[in-house]
Amino acid sequence: MKKVFGGPAIFLDRVDINTDEIIPAKYLTEVTKEALKPYCLEDLKLEGFDPHGERLKNARVIITRENFGCGSSREHAPWVFEVNDIHTVIAESYARIFRQNMFNCGMLAIELPKSDIDALMTLEKEANGDVEVDIDLQEQTVVARGNDRQESFNFDVSPFDKALVEAGGWVEYADAHY
């Protein structure tokens, strides 16, 4: 199933956000993705961030810093985003397993250099957090709009990761090829 990638963004201005913060271990007893829905980012401590607030509820894109998704391999982290209709993360860098899990689910983990993330964070401040992001996977561009102006960037995505997103994930791809 193909996913929708753009939409309102939420900004998490911190490095090293780990998968225990994205979805605490106590919820790993669930055996369906849907059951995870209420617990997205529940243990994340970040000034101004409310895991039960409207901003997270409306968000379709997460914009954040270095080494996002480090720690446990739990795919529950991308899943909790998926069931909350967040199909895109934009970060300076990722932990390997989290990044692969995103593409394996047919979702996008976009990497942008620090200067681009800085520019996005500035845009967020000017726009009081109201930033909309458009993603064009074919053109490999991110366009962010807020406060009557926009920032646009190109991103790299490996041909394999792109193929995973287009196939709807790794299970579909692998089953067709191996």
Place this chain on the structure above:
Amino acid sequence: MGQTTAEKIFSTHLRDEPFPGTKVLDLDRVLCHEITTPVAIADLEWRGKDRVFDNTRIKAVIDHVTPSKDSKTALQAKMLRDWARRHDIKDFFDIGHNGVCHALFPEKGYIRPGFTVIMGDSHTCTHGAFGAFAAGVGTTDLEVGMLKGVCAFREPKTIRVNLTGSLQPGVFAKDVILFVIGQLGVNGATDRVIEFHGPVVDVMSMDARMTLCNMAIEAGGTCGICQPDMVTVDYLWPFIKGEFTSKEVALAEYSQWCADADANYDKVLDFDVTELVPHVTYGYKPDCVKPVTEMTGTKIDQVYIGTCTNGRIEDLRQAAEVLKGHKVADTLRGIVSPATPKIFQEALAEGLIQVFMDAGFCVTNPTCGACLGMSNGVLAEGEACASTSNRNFNGRMGKGGMVHLMSPATAAATAIAGVITDARELK
């Protein structure tokens, strides 16, 4: 140009290179536990693909929450159990035979030099201690592994860590790896394999090498790798003696996986560990490490000895050695979870369980237990645990709890004193 261990394993296991930079590898082992596997099983059923690629190369265990604590964990265990029966997974370990995955599977002789191993668990890097390429993956990678026996990777670069000098008494592999993570940082090895070399590793037991490799992921590493040698062969001998005419022949065979002298490294780091002292973490990230001397006196509510990092027999010996003849401080509770039934029995036979119980420790069955805050031993808000595990993230052992990572010896000394204590000072 020579090759690193990981490069050798990649080139011999390459199934496909669908795009430049993406390598699809054939897998020797697909390991499963009851937390990350049931969702993969459910998804395979939903897709009408409830099959396995090879029921002998898949191994499974119920280890994280066992015996089950509630209806939900009972369902997870049941899903794994039913699936293992349905597909005739012979090496499936349930209550009475189960233990922490990264201690149990090596102990059964399932991991060999040159193997490719995946598991839906980030500490799969532990198995690199045998000269294997072993990587933690998510549930989708695991699912494809179970179904097709393949996994896709970007070929990782390798960081070579040379450990020279020799460890002082009372300083252990755990202290070395905490120190190394402190140097590398939590993402210093992302998309990298960490190859451990040098005289310090050469004299380490397999238990100690597994402790070293176990925490590679805490620096972001895909896998930690030690070079197969006679220590590896000795450990594996009961399982491989039918395959080789002598240990020397086995060693010659396994040595092919050692990195070439002219291999190309992303980075080479040299650490002389002769002056190294025991280390302890102080914050919510595993690279927040300090010498124990700077943490002495920090109040602790619970001590946890066990896990895939330090729940092996050597670890229990080191802790018991410190504990012998002492009592746990009455302000503190001590929990010990031998990592496998075999380790439990050895600890019984050696009198270690007696030492723990005399000191006032609670001895649990083999399980991950308190390590991840979803089973027993959960901390209350504001409490601190001195733990021999590998992860100190905020909330890891329970919301609002603090975890200080350390060696079994430091944990035992801390149990006696009630505050973080250098075991070398106790004697």
